[in-house]
Amino acid sequence: MENIETVLDKFSFKGNLIDCCDFGSGHINTTYIVSYNNNGDIDRYIVQMVNGNVFKNIDELMDNIFSVTSFLRRVIKENGGNEKRETLNFIKTSDGKKYYRDSDGDCYRSYRFVENSKSYDSVDSAELFQKSGEAFGKFQRYLSDFPAQTLYEIIPNFHNTIWRYENEFLPSVENDIMDRAKLCQSEIEFVKKRKSDCSVLVDLINSGDLPLRVTHNDTKLNNVIFDEITGEAVCVIDLDTVMPGLALYDFGDSIRFGANTCCEDEPDTDKIKIDLDYFEAYARGFLSQAGRSLNKCEIDHLAFASKLMTLECGMRFLTDYLNGDTYFKTDYSEHNLVRARDQFALVKDMELKMKQMEKIIADIKY
Ligand code: ADP
Ligand code: GN1
Ligand code: MG
Secondary structure: OOHHHHHHOOEEOOEEEEHHHHEEOOOOOOOEEEEEEEEOOOEEEEEEEEOEEEEEHHHHHHHHHHHHHHHHHHHHHHHHOOOOOEEEEEEEEEOOOOOOOOOOOOOEEEOOOOOOOOOOOOOOHHHHHHHHHHHHHHHHOOOOOOOOHHHOOOOOOOOOOOHHHHHHHHHHHHHOOOHHHHHHHHHHHHHHHHHHHHHHHHHHHHHOOOOOOEEEOOHHHHHEEEEOOOEEEEOOOOOOOOOOEHHHHHHHHHHHHHHHHHHHHOOHHHHEEEOHHHHHHHHHHHHHHHHHHHHHHHHHHHHHHHHHHHHHHHHHHHHHOOOOEHHHEEEOOOOOHHHHHHHHHHHHHHHHHHHHHHHHHHHOOO
16 A cells, blocks of 8 residues: 555646544445645545455446436435535546556545544434435436446446355355354354245245336445534445446345344444334335335235345354454454454344334325
């Protein structure tokens, strides 16, 4: 990794660099916020080193992001919005490239920081969560005419849960390269007992009941930014995994993260529950924007998808723990195991409340 100032010199930022700090709390990329004094105006940019272990083809990744954001800019303008705030605006390098590859092979990209905005790592009110549901629902609606076949599948099988079970989870248990399986037998069994859940959505795609749409695929609350002054959702960020997918993945992953009463690495699993008020608030927000374009099979599986995305994410954390923490950023050696346990505690609570979750969805008018 080159010195960050050497990297910044490759972009066409105007003015003098006054500050560069680590930023954000994503599990994948390394994010900085940089400030430039441009004749007395302070211009701020996000600069990110893209995780090359996760994203193998940066050209395809950046092509996807540039085509999606240009499409969104047009639709936002047509709908009377502000395209400078409501989608990411990327900055090319001084030699006109979409990213900079340094001498070690690490890749960096940059976009304008949306001023007076913030992201949240946990939900602090049902109202905030409802707004994030509106933002992701609108994101999907705005991309409904995007030609999906022109997008690269950046991480194949990203939410193909049964594929992850068979090709990632089971091999990690069998190979047990860190000799950690003995420390998580009950968690391994928890996943194995739910194998039949893993194929439900994939089977419905194959039978033609669930349509592929252009989806975000990583709809954590901290991938939406909010206006610091008005409190309204401004923009959906972290576009690395925008690909053809299911509306159910986007809905379920948001619930997994935001309707949990605790954060993703709460040490006390007894505190972990699904908050049904938050579940309802998000569903209202999401359906108010995207509901009319969804079919009955999609609506009928919203509650189940919330449980499945939680199970899948827990399985991914557990797989990474067994593989020696090579995918997600971790702060301590048990971090991925703690995260996996939390997801499974949430799955258990959703299983208890599944009927109530289904009724909440059935009662929403949109
Ligand atoms: P990762 O793939 O690592 O999650 P993100 O693109 O989501 O990377 O960025 C990491 C974090 O940085 C986000 O979760 C968010 O908290 C923060 N972030 C990124 N861009 C902005 C922005 N324009 N305004 C506020 N926060 C931002
Ligand atoms: C990662 O990049 P971030 O932190 O928004 C991961 C998601 C997981 C999430 C779990 C590309 O999201 O799939 O659900 O962590 N992103 C990728 O917190 O794998
Ligand atoms: Mg993120």
